[in-house]
Amino acid sequence: MAISVDYPELLNNFKEHMAPKRSESAAFLIWYLKQYYRLEDIEAIDAVCDQSGDKGVDGIFINNDNQTITVFQSKISQKTNSTVGDAALRNFLGTLQQFQSVEMAEHLMQTAGHAQVAHLVRRSGLLEKIGSYELRGEFVTNIDLDQSGVDFLKQHGREITFVEKSEL
Template structure:
């Protein structure tokens, strides 16, 4: 079972992310790939493709389109080195502004026309983001951090349904170690709303 202290910066970089260092030297990029694979359950190639973190990335570290639920996920990751620190609402407010840059076709066209990283532009075109927004796909933000949120952060997110917060506590509650020795002995519930289910009669 993953505990919040396991996500401390020292343990995160020395243990949890040690297999991700060859894919990117940047800790936030490593953590984002781990999150995509272990929480959203993407395969490694899809996780790599969804990472757009670079300079001029408009505050977006990851862009993932779920064609089953018709949701566009815009992800921002923040890692903190300081022990016992908590996440407040200023960065969440900033992230909310970043999400607005993708709220509709005109906004996304402005991103493409502006001083935006090639990596993000390529992801927008590859995922056909404009067409999907026009067809009704919903844009949602996911904020990921290795530290617990404080009350200000929780209160802010509660009033912003456009943002899902994965702080240290939420990540630990969602994480399932499928490779655990001896198997998994706890009871878990899985949301299959975004999965095609085959019914046998």
């Protein structure tokens, strides 16, 4: 199935996930988790925490079979000619560092207050898996990388997987 990733046509791919208190990028991430990770509706919705106060975390998926913790950042651009550079990737790398230890993840939970990310970390059992599961970051967007982003990923490609327009 060919999909359009240009805005606003992109929204047609996941209109069933749009909700009054859910951002477009959260609906996009739910759609992505269903399409590419083959999660069921409830699993995908439960893995997304994209809202104000989320500490840079848009979603978390724990794969117990592969022993991986994947932290997601999703971004939708309304401009087809925009790109993602190293600044967004540096910020995301900082987000991932919040999961380097149990203490850092607990601090994230304490400072997130009532944001969904704190509840997601708690109910997922993530704290018990830090240190024994591989931590991954996945940045999903409907635009492509610019050269500074490409250069950044040459150094940090083990920590961050970048899923861009051309891969969707």
